[in-house]
Amino acid sequence: MSIMRDVLCNTSPLLYLHQLGRLELLPDLYQRITIPKAVAHELREGMRLGHAVPRVEDLPWLAVEEVEHASLLRLVADLDAGEREVLALAAGRPASLLLLDDGQARRYATMLGLTFTGTLGVLLRAKQRGFLDRVSPCLDRLQALGFRIAPALRASVLKLAGEPPG
Structure with a gap:
């Protein structure tokens, strides 16, 4: 029997999986996801600005937590608030x-x-667990959305997924 580990998420996986129409993969794979308040704020701000983002309130498998020691990471200026808080x-x-x-x-x-x-x-992981038939259409769509995937990384992901390169 495996022990369930906490899964903590930053904004971009939620955003991109939502835009792919595959947000359900998160509860399918991990049951429960925790985000810090800054990530919830980033999602709400994205919605306010008219971006395609999920509504935090509509995701019963998503827990929002206050981060007590995020101020320690304020010194890390090259990260946004969501990244600092999730770390x-x-x-x-x-x-x-x-x-x-x-x-x-x-x-x-x-x-x-x-x-x-x-x-x-x-x-x-979704492909390996049988929740996705193919990864390559998702990679194509991600790239169309502006998600950067180096050619070598794309080839590696497709190889691990057992799909032909291309």
Whole structure:
């Protein structure tokens, strides 16, 4: 029997999976996701500005938490508030899994010894678990949405998914 780990999420995986029409993959794969208040604020602000973002209140599997020590990370000026808070939340839960896409946030997560994946990792796991038939159409759509995927990374994801490159 496996122990369920906390899954903490930044804004971009929620945003991109919503725009793909695949937000349900998160509760399918992880049951419950926790976000810090700053991520909830970023989503609400995106909605206010007219962007295609999920409504936090419509996601019963999403928990919003206050982050007590986020001020310690204010010194990290190259991260936005959501990234700082999700890292602060994870620092207090070292066995958690972080969902984040930002390269700089991932570098800090590595320095803190935290485990992470991102939108592509969620799609790959969904394919491996039978929730997705193919990953490549999702990658095409992500790239059309402006999600940057290096050619080598795309090839690697497709290979891990057992799909032909292209």
